[in-house]
Amino acid sequence: MARRLPPLYPLRAFEAAARHGSISAAARELSLTQSAVSHEVKALETYFGTSLFRRTRSGLVLTRRGQTVFATAQGAFADLALLGTDSESRDLSGTVTIAAPPLFCAHWLLPRLDRFSLANPGVAFRLLNVTLDRPELLQEVDIAIIWGNGVPEGHDGMKLMAATQMPVVSPALMASAGAADPEKTLRENRILHEGDTRMWRNWCELAGVRMAENPDEWVFDDPALMIEACMRGHGIALGTLPLIDGLLAEGRLVALFREALPAPFHYYLIRSAPPSPGRVPGVVFSWLKGFAGGVEP
Amino acid sequence: MARRLPPLYPLRAFEAAARHGSISAAARELSLTQSAVSHEVKALETYFGTSLFRRTRSGLVLTRRGQTVFATAQGAFADLALLGTDSESRDLSGTVTIAAPPLFCAHWLLPRLDRFSLANPGVAFRLLNVTLDRPELLQEVDIAIIWGNGVPEGHDGMKLMAATQMPVVSPALMASAGAADPEKTLRENRILHEGDTRMWRNWCELAGVRMAENPDEWVFDDPALMIEACMRGHGIALGTLPLIDGLLAEGRLVALFREALPAPFHYYLIRSAPPSPGRVPGVVFSWLKGFAGGVEP
DNA sequence: CCCACCCCATGAATCTGGTTCATACCCGAC
């Protein structure tokens, strides 16, 4: 009781703005004026007494506090939106098959599906913890999340979120190496790769950092295993945000460099070409769409 | 996108009304007029096109649709309320120890704590899956949920929710016995007890139902085990709502009689007498308080 | 039986806060 809620409409405006990284885009989504959204965001900021966005050229960036507000607001509104989609009694039941890349399943999809299940106990999920490289596999699932450069030809879908990457290490390794000279740490420790070694190259190029000539390298085919190895202090991994947000927050991993840089691929949400029978996959699909367009820290 | 949200202020009013089982009580909580809440509930009902409450003498009862709306709304607002409690940057971290009765832990507490963790990754929980019969144990936990008749002397707390009970069986047993004559089914099958056999007596009395003279009875000391046995078709258990809501919704248990009747005990939320150091337990406590006063189906 | 009390519903009036309009600002591209 005496439960104090933040002003709800400002919150909704802020959530959309954060998701799009743009006030104007949010206004378009909500069919409001840019001015309205701007006012509401400001109202929310005075309510919280802090600013939630850092206004920079080329878009908005969430402040620390903005991130937490955004995370809860996004979850809450996604739940509430489920109520509004259908005016008939909606006791959804059925099975939905979803394929998603390994780490993505555990760190992004599962917590969200969990919430969905809480409200819709009749819906069962079948999760395939795979990277969908062969497009034929799409025939066998209702929804897929892929790590790539776009929506495959002939499929309905959209960009789910932009991914960024940053080198991470275990707290122990960080403590022994020190934070003074990250580039040195990078050169003097083992590099952990996940399958494709081009991602590290991409990151170094963007960051303007040179690696050692003949680095000690380990290559994993399973990204979860790579992260596990990293947490045990076996080397430096290139972590993908926002998948490792939780591990960073818990302090089980720490960032070697401050800034995360855009990954060469991003996450796309797609649905199998022939909408499968029953409306349940459709509801889940549009629910997941509600998470699209998030901005990264 | 084009995510359509239900009208938020009506929704908030409805949530409070459902939680209290009373329009007037909700109005008091929200510092509004009874008239305001009534209007908003009605607005929400026309929005959804269905009624959400069955108005009966002695309070409101949620309709089927009302229940699902309430469940999502309550969760969403509880999350949002976490944002408003503190205007400073709140990166909560620390450990909170909670004790709760066995089934309650798994079926009520865990799903909710999960949501909490999603927003507050820094908070760790220690859960004691016990019924707190010895009050001394309260010294060792931050928060406890007990199954009893009131808040123990000298403690801060409140009624968390009223419990109701109803006989349940496995779907298979239901199929073989038929739904025609539940009283006969009750007399001809094994009765499963959880510890105390008085609960069945209490229920039969309230329901005006007579049991067999010498029923076949099994007694379990672990309620979870009793439910497990019931789901495997070993007999008829007295299930406690809302703990088994999920199992009923999934169809893993079915109700033998339509109506659930008030249990002889209820759930109380209490906090250890000397507020433990740090504000984290306090935040969790008031968050849990937000779930107090739910009405049963 | 009737009155007091509590609950809820409802129409009209009101007021707050969300929304628009109009305008100014900043920045980068052409």
Place this chain on the structure above:
DNA sequence: GTCGGGTATGAACCAGATTCATGGGGTGGG
């Protein structure tokens, strides 16, 4: 420079949230 993209801000406006006033329907006690 000007255009086009973005955001901020003050004043005017309007709708939806809220109140007021009122009526109906139970229940319990004198």
